[in-house]
Amino acid sequence: MVTAPLRLGLLSTAKINQLVIAGVPEMVEIVAVASRDGARARAYAHEHRIARPHGSYEALLADPDVDAVYVSLPNGLHHEWTMRALAAGKHVLCEKPYSRQPAEVEEAWDAASAGGLVLAEAFMYRHHPQIRRTKELVEAGAIGRLRMIRSSFSVRLLDLGDIRMLSDLDGGALMDLGCYCVNASRLLGGEPERVLGEQVLARSGVDFDFLGTMRFPGDVVAQFEAFFSLPSRQRLEAVGEQGAVVLDAPWRPDWGFTVTLARGEEVEIVDVQ
Amino acid sequence: MVTAPLRLGLLSTAKINQLVIAGVPEMVEIVAVASRDGARARAYAHEHRIARPHGSYEALLADPDVDAVYVSLPNGLHHEWTMRALAAGKHVLCEKPYSRQPAEVEEAWDAASAGGLVLAEAFMYRHHPQIRRTKELVEAGAIGRLRMIRSSFSVRLLDLGDIRMLSDLDGGALMDLGCYCVNASRLLGGEPERVLGEQVLARSGVDFDFLGTMRFPGDVVAQFEAFFSLPSRQRLEAVGEQGAVVLDAPWRPDWGFTVTLARGEEVEIVDVQ
Numbered sequence: 001m002v003t004a005p006l007r008l009g010l011l012s013t014a015k016i017n018q019l020v021i022a023g024v025p026e027m028v029e030i031v032a033v034a035s036r037d038g039a040r041a042r043a044y045a046h047e048h049r050i051a052r053p054h055g056s057y058e059a060l061l062a063d064p065d066v067d068a069v070y071v072s073l074p075n076g077l078h079h080e081w082t083m084r085a086l087a088a089g090k091h092v093l094c095e096k097p098y099s100r101q102p103a104e105v106e107e108a109w110d111a112a113s114a115g116g117l118v119l120a121e122a123f124m125y126r127h128h129p130q131i132r133r134t135k136e137l138v139e140a141g142a143i144g145r146l147r148m149i150r151s152s153f154s155v156r157l158l159d160l161g162d163i164r165m166l167s168d169l170d171g172g173a174l175m176d177l178g179c180y181c182v183n184a185s186r187l188l189g190g191e192p193e194r195v196l197g198e199q200v201l202a203r204s205g206v207d208f209d210f211l212g213t214m215r216f217p218g219d220v221v222a223q224f225e226a227f228f229s230l231p232s233r234q235r236l237e238a239v240g241e242q243g244a245v246v247l248d249a250p251w252r253p254d255w256g257f258t259v260t261l262a263r264g265e266e267v268e269i270v271d272v273q
Numbered sequence: 274m275v276t277a278p279l280r281l282g283l284l285s286t287a288k289i290n291q292l293v294i295a296g297v298p299e300m301v302e303i304v305a306v307a308s309r310d311g312a313r314a315r316a317y318a319h320e321h322r323i324a325r326p327h328g329s330y331e332a333l334l335a336d337p338d339v340d341a342v343y344v345s346l347p348n349g350l351h352h353e354w355t356m357r358a359l360a361a362g363k364h365v366l367c368e369k370p371y372s373r374q375p376a377e378v379e380e381a382w383d384a385a386s387a388g389g390l391v392l393a394e395a396f397m398y399r400h401h402p403q404i405r406r407t408k409e410l411v412e413a414g415a416i417g418r419l420r421m422i423r424s425s426f427s428v429r430l431l432d433l434g435d436i437r438m439l440s441d442l443d444g445g446a447l448m449d450l451g452c453y454c455v456n457a458s459r460l461l462g463g464e465p466e467r468v469l470g471e472q473v474l475a476r477s478g479v480d481f482d483f484l485g486t487m488r489f490p491g492d493v494v495a496q497f498e499a500f501f502s503l504p505s506r507q508r509l510e511a512v513g514e515q516g517a518v519v520l521d522a523p524w525r526p527d528w529g530f531t532v533t534l535a536r537g538e539e540v541e542i543v544d545v546q
Contacts, residue, residue, distance in 0.1 A: 147482065147502050156514070196469045200492045209420065211486050211494050219473045221484050223496055229420050230512055231537075239503055241429070264504070 005029040009066040009090075011057055011081055012073045013044045016095065020070055021048055034060035057081060061088040068118075071095060074163050075170035079104040082119065086111045091118040097179040100170055123183050128253045130272045131187070134238065134245050137270070138188055142261060144242025146220055149188050151181035151236045153251055154227035157208075164228070165204045172206035174199070178226030180251045181212065181236075185224065188238055189216035200229070245270070278302040282339040282363075284330055284354055285346045286317045289368065293343055294321055307333035330354060334361040341391075344368060347436050348443035352377040355392065359384045364391040370452040373443055396456050401526045403545045404460070407511065407518050410543070411461055415534060417515025419493055422461050424454035424509045426524055427500035430481075437501070438477045445479030447472070451499030453524045454485065454509075458497065461511055462489035473502070518543070 008024075009032035010017050017033075024030060031051050035041035038055030045053035054060040060069065061084055068091035071081050079099050085092045086108070098121050099105055112119035125131060138146055155177060157164060164171040174182075174197070186192065192214040199207035209229050214222040227233070236250035243263035249255055259270040281297075282305035283290050290306075297303060304324050308314035311328030318326035327333040333342065334357055341364035344354050352372050358365045359381070371394050372378055385392035398404060411419055428450060430437060437444040447455075447470070459465065465487040472480035482502050487495040500506070509523035516536035522528055532543040 147500065148498065150498070194471070196471060196486065198467070198469060198486045198488055198494060200494060209492070209494060211496050213469065213471050213484050213486060213496075215471050219482070219502075221471055221473060221482060223484050223486075223498060225421065225423070225496060227420065229492075229514060231514070231516075233512075239506075241502060241504070243504075 003027070006091075007031045007065055007067045008093075009034065009054075009060045009063065009069045010050070011060060011069045011071045011085070013040060014072040014095075016072050017070070020072075032060055032063055032066050057084070061085055061090065067091060068093065070122075074166075075099070075175050076168060079108060082108050083111060086115055086117055086119065089115065089117070093120050093122055096121050096123050096183075097175055100175065123180070125180065125251045125253070126183070126187065130247060130253055130257055130259050131184070131250070133259060133270060133272050134236075134247060135187065137245050137261060138238050138240070142242075143238060143240030143244055143263070146188065146218075146238060146240045148239040149185045149214075149220065149222035149237070150239065151184055151222070151224040151250065152226070152233050153177040153180050154225065154230040154233040156231050157228035160202070160204070165202055165206055165208075167205040171204075172199075172202075172208075172210070173226040173228045174207050174210040174212070176226075177228075178210050178212060178224060181224030181226060182214075184236055184250060185214055185216075185222040189214070189220045189222055192216055192222075202228075276300065279364075280304045280338055280340045281366075282307065282327075282333045282336060282342045283323070284333060284342045284344045284358070286313060287345040287368075289345050290343070293345075305333055305336055305339050330357070334358055334363065339363060341366065343395075347439075348372070348448050349441060352381060355381050356384060359388055359390055359392065362388065362390070366393050366395055369394050369396050369456075370448055373448065396453070398453060398524045398526070399456070399460065403520060403526055403530055403532050404457070404523070406532060406543060406545050407509075407520060408460065410518050410534060411511050411513070415515075416511060416513030416517055416536070419461065419491075419511060419513045421512040422458045422487075422493065422495040422510070423512065424457055424495070424497040424523065425499070425506050426450040426453050427498065427503040427506040429504050430501035433475070433477070438475055438479055440478040444477075445472075445475075445481075445483070446499040446501045447480050447483040447485070449499075450501075451483045451485060451497060454495075454497030454499060455487075457509055457523060458487055458489075458495040462487070462493045462495055465489055465495075475501075 013035045034054040041053035069085045071094040164176045194215040196213040198211045200209035202208035209227045212224045236247040238245045246260045249257035261268045307327040314326035342358045344367040437449045467488040469486040471484045473482035475481035482500045485497045509520040511518045519533045522530035534541045
């Protein structure tokens with residue numbers, strides 16, 4: 001059986017698109033790109049050999065030859081444009097995190113479900129085999145009863161004019177970095193029963209640094225840290241009564257990674273396929 | 274100048290005494306031991322070659338040839354016996370943590386000061402050169418501006434009848450293990466402006482596991498974990514904008530330890546004298 005490739009449109013010309021363009025698989029074809037500026041859309045389409053530039057997001061959504069859109073807009077615009085894309089009958093891959101408003105999340109996933117459309121948050125790290133392997137190890141009892149999940153993600157942000165520093169576009173360390181830690185903690189721990197947080201505010205009003213604590217069913221607890229003030233750090237640990245699984249590059253395994261399983265005195269580098 | 278050794282009395286026959294006896298320096302002489310049970314005191318004195326056994330704590334405090342006492346009683350008894358010892362004119366080395374009641378701490382240190390006596394909490398880890406070196410490195414700017422302190426101390430507690438599980442003697446993971454993390458965080462960060470905690474309760478009512486978050490002046494934040502449910506873990510990290518100092522055995526350096534200073538791509542094992 002031959003299936004036609006999924007025809008993807010890029011909603012915005014954000015820098016992060018480059019990673020999607022570079023990694024696009026055979027079953028996906030990037031057919032269109034939209035910018036609020038027509039000239040910019042044309043230049044971008046030319047540079048990246050994308051067939052159809054659109055001078056507005058609306059025009060891209062009206063394009064009948066687009067099956068799905070990648071919403072790479074700033075956090076604060078995710079919901080509006082995802083809802084419009086779903087209303088136009090498009091599947092949506094939306095940058096993480098979808099929204100800071102739980103009601104918006106419910107509304108969007110309900111709309112996708114009602115329309116028979118796929119809506120996914122671009123937590124790409126979840127699709128790497130090291131995470132699948134980690135979840136399997138924890139569920140198979142390799143570390144005994146799970147007790148703690150620890151994670152960190154820091155990236156030094158020196159440009160205080162960066163979009164991630166803007167409060168009206170839902171910037172901040174929790175939204176940009178900590179969301180990975182929250183996501184992975186929930187992947188392993190389930191739905192939290194209680195959360196605590198401490199933030200260091202930037203002058204712009206967003207959290208520059210964020211420390212989180214989560215309590216899960218079965219006496220599992222999680223701690224995480226997300227800093228714009230610190231040089232790059234990333235780590236994920238699942239710690240149980242008999243051992244621990246440690247990932248030294250959970251969020252960007254494409255930079256090189258190691259999965260370690262420690263039990264008593266034994267330390268094993270886990271083979272990840 | 275020749276100084277007579279300090280004459281120390283052991284107030285209780287707790288197991289932890291053994292570490293003090295084994296490490297007693299030349300300028301200290303252990304001259305007396307007390308137990309509520311006279312026979313026990315005599316057997317203990319005989320076994321450890323201590324000159325004078327006392328069949329009550331009061332008797333030891335009345336001994337004029339005792340200059341100082343080591344209070345190795347459970348947490349919940351520290352204050353009562355420290356106050357009595359100070360009233361008897363003795364210097365006091367009290368097991369950690371002194372008390373969970375701030376008012377008791379104030380009262381005791383005020384009493385010591387008024388009597389011209391030394392009162393110290395037995396946070397022995399603070400006297401190891403690796404901690405002095407760490408504090409020096411942080412203060413000298415070796416890691417740039419300090420932003421985060423992370424620490425952990427876990428010891429698996431399988432005996433649920435252990436004294437550390439008893440709520441009326443002020444047991445629990447925060448009091449027994451987390452107190453080291455709190456102490457070291459304050460050593461590096463100063464006095465916290467705000468604290469958050471999440472506990473997993475044991476059936477006895479004490480915290481079996483504890484996660485803490487602290488906020489210090491100058492946007493420094495700290496996180497720590499203390500678990501009775503996990504196998505041995507200990508670690509202390511001071512993380513700054515330019516690097517990090519990591520101690521792999523901050524609380525029991527006598528078991529072997531490494532101090533690592535990481536800056537950019539450089540990782541150095543710090544020489545500790």
